[in-house]
Amino acid sequence: MGHTLAAKILAAHAGLDEVHPGQFIEVAVDLVLSNDITAPIAIREFEKLGVARVFDPARVVIVPDHFAPNKDIQSAEHCAIMRRFARAQELPHYFDVGRMGIEHVLLPEQGLVAPGDVVVGADSHTCTYGALGSFATGMGSTDIAVAMATGRIWMRVPETMRICYHGALQPWVGGKDLILYTIGQIGVDGARYQSIEFAGPAVNGLDMTGRFTMANMAIEAGAKAGLFAVDDATRAYVDGRVERPYHVYQADADAEYARVIDIDAGQIEPQVAFPHLPENARPVSQAGDVPIDQVVIGSCTNGRLEDLRIAAGLLRGRQVHPRVRCIVIPGTQQVYLDALREGLVESFVEAGAAFSTPTCGPCLGGHMGVLAAGERAVSTTNRNFRGRMGHPESEVYLAGPAVAAASAVAGRIAGPEEVLS
Numbered sequence: 001m002g003h004t005l006a007a008k009i010l011a012a013h014a015g016l017d018e019v020h021p022g023q024f025i026e027v028a029v030d031l032v033l034s035n036d037i038t039a040p041i042a043i044r045e046f047e048k049l050g051v052a053r054v055f056d057p058a059r060v061v062i063v064p065d066h067f068a069p070n071k072d073i074q075s076a077e078h079c080a081i082m083r084r085f086a087r088a089q090e091l092p093h094y095f096d097v098g099r100m101g102i103e104h105v106l107l108p109e110q111g112l113v114a115p116g117d118v119v120v121g122a123d124s125h126t127c128t129y130g131a132l133g134s135f136a137t138g139m140g141s142t143d144i145a146v147a148m149a150t151g152r153i154w155m156r157v158p159e160t161m162r163i164c165y166h167g168a169l170q171p172w173v174g175g176k177d178l179i180l181y182t183i184g185q186i187g188v189d190g191a192r193y194q195s196i197e198f199a200g201p202a203v204n205g206l207d208m209t210g211r212f213t214m215a216n217m218a219i220e221a222g223a224k225a226g227l228f229a230v231d232d233a234t235r236a237y238v239d240g241r242v243e244r245p246y247h248v249y250q251a252d253a254d255a256e257y258a259r260v261i262d263i264d265a266g267q268i269e270p271q272v273a274f275p276h277l278p279e280n281a282r283p284v285s286q287a288g289d290v291p292i293d294q295v296v297i298g299s300c301t302n303g304r305l306e307d308l309r310i311a312a313g314l315l316r317g318r319q320v321h322p323r324v325r326c327i328v329i330p331g332t333q334q335v336y337l338d339a340l341r342e343g344l345v346e347s348f349v350e351a352g353a354a355f356s357t358p359t360c361g362p363c364l365g366g367h368m369g370v371l372a373a374g375e376r377a378v379s380t381t382n383r384n385f386r387g388r389m390g391h392p393e394s395e396v397y398l399a400g401p402a403v404a405a406a407s408a409v410a411g412r413i414a415g416p417e418e419v420l421s
Contacts, residue, residue, distance in 0.1 A: 002252025004160035005227050006195035009135040009249050013118045021159040021258070029059075030117040030134075032147045035103055036064035038122030040081045045145035054089050055151035061093040061112060062086055063103040066360040071367040101332025101358040104128040104216060104300035108208075109332055111241030115230045115248050120147055124219045125300050125382065131211035132238065133230035133248065135195070138219065158224040159258035160195045165202035167266025172416045174310075175210030176302060176380065176400035178203065179217045180271040182263065184281030192222035194258060197251060199229065202265035208237045209306040213400075216301045217382050220278040270415055272378075273398035276386040284403050284415040291323075294377040295408040296389075297401055298329030298356070299363045302380035305335050305342075307401040312344040314405035314416055320352035321411030327369045329356040353408070365390045378407040 003011070003018060011018050014025040034042050039062050046054075054060045062082050067075035079096075086094035095106060104125050107113050115133040119126060122144040129136035139153065147153050163182060183190070196218050203214070211228050218226025228234070230248045238246075269283035297303075297311045308330060320326040328348050330336040336358060339345050348355050362369030363381040371377055371390030376397065379389065384396035397413060406416040 001256040002254040004195065004255045004257065005133070005197055005229060005249055005251040006135055006158060006160050006225060008251065009116060009118060010157055012247070012249070019157045021157050023157045024154060025157060026152055026154045027118055028152055029120050029147055031059050031061060031112060031119045032144060033061045033063070033103060033107065033119065033121030033123065033126060034141070034144055035062070035066055035123055036068055036075065036078050036082060037066050038141045038144065040078050041141035042122055042144040042148065043081060043085045045142050046148050049145065049149050051149040054148045057089055057091050058093070059151070060089070060091055060148050061107060062091060063095045063100055063106060064097070065100055065102050065358070066364060067366050068100060068359060069097050069357065099333060101335070102300045102303055102360055105303050105331030105335065108132060108212065109241070109334060111238070111243060114238060114242045114244065114246035115234060116246050120144065120153055125216050127218045127223065127225050128212055128216040128300060130215040130218065130225050130227040131208060133228060133234055135225050135227065137225045158193050158195045160197055161191050161259045161261065162197045162199055162257045163261045163263060164200035165198070165263050165265040166200050167202055167264050169202060169265055170269060172270050172402045173268055174400050175206055175213035177268055177271040178265060179214040180273050180278065180281040180398060181268045183217065183221050183278045184271070184273070185263070186221055186261070188220060188277055188279045189222040191218070193224050196221070196223045196226040198226060203228070204231065207306060208233060209304045212304065213301055217278070220382060270400060270403050272403060272413055273384055275384050275395040275397065278382070278384060278398060284399070284413065287413040290376065290397070290413040292378050292407055292412055293324065293375040294369060294371065295324060295326045295404050296329070296362050296369055296377060296379040296381060297327070297404050298331065299360065299381040300331065301382040302401050303329055303331030303335065305338050307380065308335065308339050308344050311401040311405040312347040314402060314419060315351040315353065315409065316347040318351055318409050318419065320408045324408050324411055326351070326353035326408040327356060327362065328353050329361060330358055332358050362389055364388065378404050378413060380404050
């Protein structure tokens with residue numbers, strides 16, 4: 001039998017001819033990532049190792065994005081720890097306020113991740129980079145400390161699930177809708193410690209923004225990683241961004257999969273995931289009458305320029321409902337600048353939305369949009385666990401940018417066709 005995309009990448013980075021699911025291997029990594037929640041812990045553990053220098057300063061990336069710009073003294077102290085470490089280690093890829101962005105939007109944008117890479121990050125949504133045909137996964141801060149010191153990790157080779165999407169997408173359906181629908185079908189543990197290969201003509205036609213969104217939420221199905229094969233769209237994205245050589249791996253035609261799932265994507269409507277799990281997905285047409293208090297458009301899942309274009313297009317010439325707070329958060333400074341130059345920011349502000357500097361902010365109940373008891377939010381983020389965005393008695397409904405923007409106008413969960421009619 002042949003080998004999957006994940007197995008090909010891992011074997012190459014382990015210096016082996018082949019690897020098999022369940023096998024324990026030591027893997028060389030191309031990039032190590034941490035943020036303002038996880039980096040201080042990793043730095044502390046790194047210092048316990050007694051190692052003077054990181055294995056390669058150009059391959060260690062630190063981004064303060066969860067509580068930055070600092071919301072309080074504790075977050076300021078965390079960022080100070082990171083700043084001192086980055087300066088002492090002479091890290092070229094420390095992104096401070098004014099240069100920063102949401103890490104999983106920022107790193108691909110900056111050309112720091114390439115096809116065929118192995119990337120580890122002290123953040124579960126590191127799997128985002130699988131959209132570029134890399135094996136990217138989240139790890140604990142102690143593991144990241146060792147990776148910073150040695151450039152190596154050990155892991156168990158995961159099985160691979162292949163999900164094939166067929167058919168032509170309906171209007172307003174994008175990557176967020178496909179992944180919410182998929183998680184709704186297989187559950188939040190449906191791909192536990194497996195790699196997912198996203199395939200099929202429906203996803204092959206997605207732009208990179210849609211692919212980043214789907215790979216980002218692979219972890220919400222329990223997956224170790226979520227990967228797309230490299231194609232012309234991938235190459236067009238990395239050309240001019242990635243300046244180092246990279247290797248493209250492809251799954252064998254006779255690769256062995258733990259499970260193969262076929263999905264008729266043409267039957268999928270815009271989706272909404274009800275509280276308190278991403279698997280509680282249903283078509284927006286079946287949402288019922290759910291009044292809302294807040295809408296958040298942004299995050300590492302849907303904070304890219306294409307996402308903001310969709311939302312701005314629906315809000316342009318309309319007004320955010322008077323009982324709704326609409327918060328729009330670009331993924332990076334570049335996304336902010338591009339949105340400004342395209343007039344998207346003007347559309348948001350004129351509609352009555354607040355436009356923010358790049359930050360994870362409200363996604364994890366950090367700041368700039370924390371919910372009070374009894375409040376409901378429609379959010380383009382990736383998790384809607386109880387208390388995720390604030391009070392344990394608040395509710396988060398996950399959706400794509402089109403449904404989020406339409407809901408901001410309607411004052412309740414609504415599909416885009418409702419506000420356009």
